[in-house]
Amino acid sequence: MRRLDLKKAQAARPNTIRDINRQIVLNYVREREPISRAEISRESDLQRSTISAIVEDLKAEGLVEEVGAGESTGGRRPTLLKLRTAEAIAMGVAITPTCTTIATSDLAGRIIDQEDFLTDSNAEKTLNRVNIVARDFVTKNKGTIEGVGICLPGLVDPSVGKALYIPYFQWRDLPVAEVISSAVGLPVVIDNDANSVALAELWFGRPEVNYSRDFIFVLVAEGVGTGIIFDGQVYRGQRGAAGEFGHMVVGANAPVPCSCGNDDCWEAFSSERAAIARYLRLNGGSLSSGICFPEVVDRALGGEANAKVALVETARYLGVGISNLIVGFSPEAVVVGGEIGRAWGLIESALTETIKHSVRRGLPSARILASTLGERPALRGALSLVLARKFAAAFAA
Numbered sequence: 332m333r334r335l336d337l338k339k340a341q342a343a344r345p346n347t348i349r350d351i352n353r354q355i356v357l358n359y360v361r362e363r364e365p366i367s368r369a370e371i372s373r374e375s376d377l378q379r380s381t382i383s384a385i386v387e388d389l390k391a392e393g394l395v396e397e398v399g400a401g402e403s404t405g406g407r408r409p410t411l412l413k414l415r416t417a418e419a420i421a422m423g424v425a426i427t428p429t430c431t432t433i434a435t436s437d438l439a440g441r442i443i444d445q446e447d448f449l450t451d452s453n454a455e456k457t458l459n460r461v462n463i464v465a466r467d468f469v470t471k472n473k474g475t476i477e478g479v480g481i482c483l484p485g486l487v488d489p490s491v492g493k494a495l496y497i498p499y500f501q502w503r504d505l506p507v508a509e510v511i512s513s514a515v516g517l518p519v520v521i522d523n524d525a526n527s528v529a530l531a532e533l534w535f536g537r538p539e540v541n542y543s544r545d546f547i548f549v550l551v552a553e554g555v556g557t558g559i560i561f562d563g564q565v566y567r568g569q570r571g572a573a574g575e576f577g578h579m580v581v582g583a584n585a586p587v588p589c590s591c592g593n594d595d596c597w598e599a600f601s602s603e604r605a606a607i608a609r610y611l612r613l614n615g616g617s618l619s620s621g622i623c624f625p626e627v628v629d630r631a632l633g634g635e636a637n638a639k640v641a642l643v644e645t646a647r648y649l650g651v652g653i654s655n656l657i658v659g660f661s662p663e664a665v666v667v668g669g670e671i672g673r674a675w676g677l678i679e680s681a682l683t684e685t686i687k688h689s690v691r692r693g694l695p696s697a698r699i700l701a702s703t704l705g706e707r708p709a710l711r712g713a714l715s716l717v718l719a720r721k722f723a724a725a726f727a728a
C-alpha cells in the first residue's frame with residue numbers, strides 16, 4: 332500500500348490503467364479540498380473529460396461530493412469537490428497495555444463515536460468486549476462502516492491477521508483478525524501500534540511529515556516502538572517484525588527492566604515507565620509508586636523540578652536511540668509521538684542536543700518533530716489501517 336506522490340505522479344496515458352488516474356483525482360480532492368475539476372486538470376495534466384468521468388464514478392461510490400461554487404476566473408463559477416464525510420466509514424480499535432479504545436470515523440479521519448475500557452490481560456475477555464462495542468457501532472451506523480483496523484502493542488503479522496507476541500500480556504499466536512471479523516461481519520486489518528501510527532502520519536500527519544518519502548516514527552508509551560516509512564510505505568521486514576528498535580542496546584542498568592526482561596534495551600531507558608522510575612527515585616521514595624505518566628508530565632509542565640529532570644533525562648536517552656536510527660537510515664524526519672509530546676518545550680533541546688552530538692559531522696541530519704496526531708495516536712493509527720486503503724494507489728505511480 333503506497334501513498335501516491337502527487338509531485339511525481341504522471342498522468343497515465345490512455346493505454347495505461349485507469350485506476351492510477353482515479354487515485355490521482357481522489358488524492359487531489361483529499362489533500363486540497365475544496366477543489367474544482369479545472370484546478371485538478373491544471374495541476375495533474377489530466378484531461379478535463381477524463382477528470383469529469385472519474386468524478387462521476389467517485390460520486391457514485393460515495394467518496395466525493397460537490398459543494399457550492401468557487402471563485403470565477405472569467406466564465407461560470409466552478410463547482411467545488413470535497414470528500415464525502417456524511418457517515419462513519421471506518422472503525423479503529425487501539426489495544427494498549429492500559430486501555431482499549433474503539434472509535435468510528437468518516438472518510439477524512441474525523442472521529443464520530445468513541446468508547447474506552449480498561450484492557451483485560453485475559454485476551455478472550457478483551458476481544459469479547461471489543462466485539463460487543465463494535466457490533467453496537469455497526470448496528471448504529473446501518474451498514475456504512477466498511478472495515479475495522481486494530482493495532483496492538485507487540486509483534487503482529489498483518490498478512491495472517493495474528494498477534495504473534497504481546498509482551499505485556501504474554502499473548503501469543505492470537506488470531507485477532509479472525510475472532511473480530513467473524514463476530515462483527517466486516518473485514519479486519521491488524522498491525523503493530525508503531526507501524527499503524529507511522530501510517531497515520533504518512534496519510535494524515537502535517538505536511539512536513541507526510542510529504543517525506545522516508546521517515547521514522549517513534550512511539551513513546553509503556554514501551555518504545557518504531558515504525559519505518561520507506562519510499563512512501565511502511566517497511567515491514569519478514570513477517571512484519573521490522574522496527575523492533577525498542578530492544579536495541581543503548582547502555583546498562585536501565586532504570587526499569589525492559590518488557591523483554593533485559594535491562595540494557597532502549598525502551599528500558601526511554602519509555603514512560605523509565606521516566607516514572609527516574610521521577611520516583613529523585614523523590615527518594617517519598618511518593619507512592621502509583622503515579623501515572625500523564626501526572627509526571629503535568630507536574631513538569633507545572634514547574635516541578637524533579638519531574639522536569641526525569642523527563643529531560645528520558646529525552647536524552649530517546650535522543651541516543653534516535654541518533655542510532657538516523658546514522659543507519661538517513662531519514663528525512665523523525666517524528667516522536669505519545670504523551671511525552673505534551674512536554675515538547677521542555678525536552679526538545681535535550682533531544683536535539685544529544686542527536687547533534689552523536690550524529691557524525693558531514694552526515695545529513697534529520698528534522699526531529701513532535702507528532703501532531705493528537706492525544707490518541709494509536710487510535711489514529713488503527714483508523715488509518717482502514718482509511719489509507721481507500722486512498723492508496725492500486726499500482727505504484
Ligand SMILES: [Zn+2]
Nearest residue numbers: 578589591596
Ligand atoms: Zn527489550
